[in-house]
């Protein structure tokens with residue numbers, strides 16, 4: 001891995017970004033330090049977007065872009081970005097300590113191909129141009145198990161149509177969950193989208209390129225099955 005010069009001038013979008021003041025969650029000194037140092041150039045506050053989001057401007061150059069929705073502690077994002085330096089990784093998360101942890105990993109491993117957005121992923125996706133994404137990763141999204149809360153799920157028909165519209169033709173939507181009922185609902189929802197092709201014709205074998213995430217580790221410890229679904233935009 002090459003090291004990255006974090007003292008370089010922040011990209012143009014940084015002017016729109018306010019200084020980050022984490023209000024909740026416990027963070028180590030290393031995480032807090034990385035957040036303070038990297039946020040101005042590597043972070044995007046979604047609520048501050050006042051128009052379309054140009055993903056290339058976030059990175060200062062063009063490359064195929066992977067969006068990870070709900071990156072949690074960011075360990076999977078960092079591992080995938082390190083193994084895949086020719087693509088850009090944009091992680092979206094609402095949880096401040098998770099963002100700080102990812103930025104600490106970015107700093108420690110010199111990952112110049114990662115950026116982090118804070119806020120609601122769907123607001124960010126709506127602000128992105130159609131066809132701008134090479135891949136979308138939704139790894140272990142909140143399952144919202146109660147029926148009256150299903151409307152809060154990320155994977156539901158209208159959101160899938162939105163995500164698909166931002167994928168380039170041939171781009172992939174990769175979802176994983178340990179919640180069997182949500183897995184089945186995801187499978188049906190994704191299969192019903194006319195603009196997507198199911199790469200494996202149902203649940204996919206666990207792809208080696210997907211690192212074990214924090215929530216996956218918990219699920220495996222508890223003995224739960226993991227379900228992967230990989231679709232391609234037509």
Ligand SMILES: C[S@@+](CC[C@H](N)C(=O)[O-])C[C@H]1O[C@@H](n2cnc3c(N)ncnc32)[C@H](O)[C@@H]1O
Pocket residue numbers: 069070071072073092093094095098119120121122139140141142213214215216
């Ligand atoms: C169950 S955790 C999984 C985290 C990580 N992907 C993993 O596998 O360890 C779901 C994550 O999604 C985040 N999240 C939920 N809704 C979100 C949204 N609308 N936009 C961005 N992040 C969201 C939560 O804060 C949480 O960190």
